[in-house]
Amino acid sequence: MSEMVTIRIDGKEVRAAKGDNLLQVARDNGFDIPGLCFYEKITPTGDCRLCMVKIEGRPGMVPSCLVKVDAGMNVTAFDAQLEETRKMLADVLLSEHNDDCITCERDGDCGIQDLAFRYGLDTPKRTFAPVWQDVPQAPDSSAPVLFYDSSKCIKCERCVKACWEIQGKGVLSMGQRGIYSHVVAGTGQWSGSECDGCGECVQACPVGALMEKPVYGAKLKKKDVERTVVTTCPYCGVGCQLELWIKNDKIAKVKGADSVPNYGATCVKGRFGLDFVQRPDRLTRPLIRKDGKLVESSWDEALDLVAQKLGAIKKAHGPAALAGLSSAKCTNEENFVFQKFVRTAFGSNNVDHCARLCHASTVAGLARSFGSGAMTNSIEELERAEVILVTGSNTTETHPVIATRIKKAVLFHGAKLIVIDPRRIDLVKYTEKYGGMWLRQKNGSDVAWANGMMNVIIEEKLLADEFVKTRTEDFEAFKKVVSAYTPDKVEKITGIPADQLRQAARLYAGAKCASIVYSMGITQHTTGTDNVMSMANLAMLTGNLGKEAAGVNPLRGQNNVQGSCDMGALPNVFPGYQAVTDVPAREKFEKAWNVKLDDKVGLTVVEIMHQAAEGKIQGLYIMGENPMVSDPDLGHVKQALEKLDFLVVQDIFLTETAQLADVVLPVASFAEKQGTFTNTERRSLWVEKAVPAPGEARIDWEIIRDVSTRMGYKMEYSCIKDIIDEVNKMVPQYAGITFDRLMRGDKLQWPCPNPEHPGTKFLHRDKFTRGLGKFFAIDYIPPAEWPDAKYPFLLSTGRLLYHYHTGSMSRRTVALPQYVPGPFMEMHPQDMKRLGIADREQVKVSSRRGSIETEARESDRVDEGSVFITFHFAEAAANLLTNDAFDPIAKIPEFKVAACRIEKIIS
Amino acid sequence: MTHGLWQKPTAVNNVETLANVPAIIANGAGWFRKIGTDKCPGTKVFTILGHVEYPGLIETDMGTPLREIIFGYGGGIRGGKKFKAALLGGAAGVFLSENLLDVKMDFESLKENKAVLGSGAVLVMDEDTSIVDMLFSIAKFFAHESCGQCAPCRIGTRQILNIIYRIRQGGGRVGDLENMLGLAETMFRSSLCPLGQSLVMPVKSALENFKDEFAMAISHAEKS
Secondary structure, three states: OOOEEEEEEOOEEEEEEOOOEHHHHHHHOOOOOOOOOOOOOOOOOOOOOOOEEEEOOOOOOEEHHHOEOOOOOEEEOOOHHHHHHHHHHHHHHHHOOOOOHHHOOOOOOOHHHHHHHHOOOOHHHOOOOOOHHHOOOOOEOOOOOEEEOHHHOOOOOHHHHHHHHHOOOOOEEEEOOHHHOEEEEOOEOHHHOOOOOOOHHHHHOOOOOEEEOOOOOOOOOHHHOOEEEEEEOOOEOOOOEEEEEEEOOEEEEEEEOOOOOOOOOOOHHHHHOOHHHHOOOOOOOOEEEEOOEEEEOOHHHHHHHHHHHHHHHHHHHOHHHEEEEOOOOOOHHHHHHHHHHHHHHHOOOOEEOOHHHHOHHHHHHHHHHOOOOOOOOOOHHHHHOOEEEEEOOOHHHHOHHHHHHHHHHHHHHOOEEEEEOOOOOHHHHHOHHHOOEEEOOOOOOHHHHHHHHHHHHHHOOOOOHHHHHHHEEOHHHHHHHHOOOOHHHHHHHHOOOHHHHHHHHHHHHOOOOEEEEEOHHHHOOOOHHHHHHHHHHHHHHOOOOOOOOOOEEEOOOEOOHHHHHHOOOOOOEEOOOEEOOOHHHHHHHHHHHOOOOOOOOOOOHHHHHHHHHOOOOOEEEEEOOOHHHHOOOHHHHHHHHHHOOEEEEEEOOOOOOHHHOOEEEEEOOHHHOOEEEEOOOOEEEEEOOOOOOOOOOEOHHHHHHHHHHHOOOOOOOOOHHHHHHHHHHHOHHHOOOOHHHHHOOOOOEOOOOOOOOOOOOOOOOOOEOOEOEEOOOOOOOOOOOOOOOOOOEEEEEEOOOOOOOOOOOHHHOOOHHHHOOOOEEEEOHHHHHHHOOOOOEEEEEEOOOOEEEEEEEEOOOOOOOEEEEEOOOHHHOHHHOOEEEEOOOOOOEEOOOEEEEEEEOOO | OOOOHHHOOOOOOOHHHHHHHHHHHHHOHHHHHHOEOOOOEOEEEEEEEEOEOOOEEEEEEOOOEHHHHHHHHOOOEHHHOOEEEEEEOOOOOEEEEHHHOOOEOOHHHHHHOOOOOOOOEEEEEEOOOOHHHHHHHHHHHHHHHOOOOOHHHHHHHHHHHHHHHHHHOOOOOOOHHHHHHHHHHHHHHHOOOHHHHHOHHHHHHHHHHOHHHHHHHHHHHHHO
């Protein structure tokens, strides 16, 4: 805490912290000093000069936004001369501004309009004639999501600084000079710049110069907004809080809400990609397959049919013939109800969801090492880390708002960034230039580089002795294995030069607090669990656990993949990671649910597909997942789904998977229901109903409740609170995250064991969840498949900023496909030259499992011999190629390494 | 200011100041004090330019009267014309009229007469020169030089330029002069750096010392 001092403003005594911003302090204390360029989220600029005040002992006037409060300061905020100066400045500013308010979207919500009103500067009363028409204007409407109208720009630089200081991007700057100055993106046009459309600049603009394009339909003035609803973004695991502006029961505009975890920031998807909610192809009535065709039906008919068919399969073949896929896109409450439905009405533990495909190895690995499988620390803490090690996470594209934290840590707080990634991802730009490093390992060699770094740390005595002694176990066996991984040996396996590895080890181990951030580049391997435990080893060895700004931080992909796991949508655990094989745990749930529960671990996603193909699974209930695009080896998935006796799909669209279903049930989207999502940092965030669901679409948990009851297991939830109450009772980590606290706006991080508990910012403070942290001795094992003469290229798959998962949402938006309309493959220019492939030429890519046609794009992001394909696009589905070989512990498939062949298409 | 170049304490002086140092060390402060006036000892380099017979650089004692600089060193007004005005100190300087020809050219004396020494430039204008034109070219200079960061300078320089342009084109209006002066003063009070603060000096001195010329330009316009 900084020292509190007393200052005087217009004779009134005001207490403030020394060094606080004077303008902010004055405003907080009721002095309504005008000002357009001041914006709390960025450093003050002092451009508009409206906030001029007088300070005793200083000559003339000073802009209060540039003054830091100091003891005894005597400030004049208002006198005749100050107000006269401000009025004239307002007059001058208006002369530069195209005040065509009648057609401006910011009418009624505009800094300069308010200023004109305040000083009574209606047109005839202005002293100075307009000058904005005299100068050439530089409007720019080339970006898909926003436009810049320089005639309305007041040159306050808020957008420029927001782009740099909030987003860490620095795409915008002021071009030209004097009266000709204006905002420039990149070196000219917005469309040719590095702008990724996050819209932070639009949110920062105090006037109508930077505006959203009407991606949600029509232009909209704030005063015509019927209501605003704060809710949680449905896109990724960051859990950004969004403010939806609603008109005519439709989402009309989206702003970032100013609260944890994003504090107003969003990415392009959150702000400009929610129009899928109101697409005309939303499902509005239940569909039943009759004579091979899906036809509309009533809810009663559909639900009766589902219950009858699934009941018949259960009766004839037993509970093991049924399985359910829950959804990381659905709320905690829906996942809770769904897994309960499978465990009670179906009677088996055959419930899983797409976490299997992203972070199953995290859940398994971190549970083994620490006792709980989640991000140890919080998003905000990243900004205070001394070193951040990012590996296997293209954070900029997959968790954009977390990437901004990492960038800010590097740019403004002196953090050093180590990126260990086979691809030259965007974050690489923030490494060497700022004292960090980029190590380019061969795909799938992560255990080796981690062991190598730990070898160096032990050899050079950089380890945290005390921590290792008092907080961990099994160090000696681990040390023995690691001792074999000398930097030279590791160089042969990973391709990382031995010296680089040593330097990186020193940099990481030398920090007081270092944070590991990883994602699917670590988890989606046949050695996924080993990789995760290697990250845990590395953090334990250096004592980077149980403290602020450190830890092992898996970034969870989907909006509620953390919550779906927490709620037990997994075949081996009940809600709260209570093992199905644990007798007391099972008895607890049996008692509460008044039913006998299966004591065997159920099937995982990939196993369900295998057993379906073999005819062992005959009925499958899928809630909000699209395995026909998301799962590995799609050819096989299709066979499996077609072989089923009965397939039920609940979704908002007729997805590739729903098209194969016997019954399709239309559901409410995130914007049409209440509940909670748990973000990647274990924070439970409220989802609020903003608009009505289309047609007869219903909420997922209500449907599940009704099917369950029809199948003979009666569920009696009447509202969301009923489910939350049960979660509080059954899930120890969520015991204190009550409905009342959620309603109050609390955004709590689990574990939160009771209603008074403030939530847990970082885990394992004094002891690990499992007691002592456990070192695992892990040897490097190569990937299941590696390029050879027949399939000479290494194929890796992943995501893009502009699309999400199987594209069922992001591809149904106005804005996002404008950035990336369809599938493509990143390929190194040397390889393209060698094969005679031109940039943007269609090529055929084949693996042992299938082949696709896609566009080859020249890119130096991938190394020679490697290609990268995103999995968002069904028409060139990367997962026709991927290998469904999986990690023996977590059963996660190896999406990140496959061998493929690339051929020109000869027509 | 707490630190300078490379985060170190830094002295910023111009060459003219530093050029005095060796002579003062060699000859002593007493010698230096004998030159110039009591409060402004030493010499000053002046740049004489404009409508004089001998434009150029001179070094002379502080406190030398303006008349001597123009008519002595400068050789008087070119072509036998009459003196009309001198702009002292550069573009951000002050217009002086004939009644101040005997002002002493040192910091104190000029300050007493609301003028500045500035860069030491003495721009001389003969009887045919339009002060309106002169002010126009000065306004143009400042509008061009403004970086555009702060509002008063970015827009104010342009507004002043536009007003003088209009007056010059015969479109002057009652109130123009007050508005121009008021704006220049607001710019002085509120601009971020000295560039925006500078226009007040030439504007104010031109309007004060050559009021009639501006008034006539406007009244002609009003009549026609």
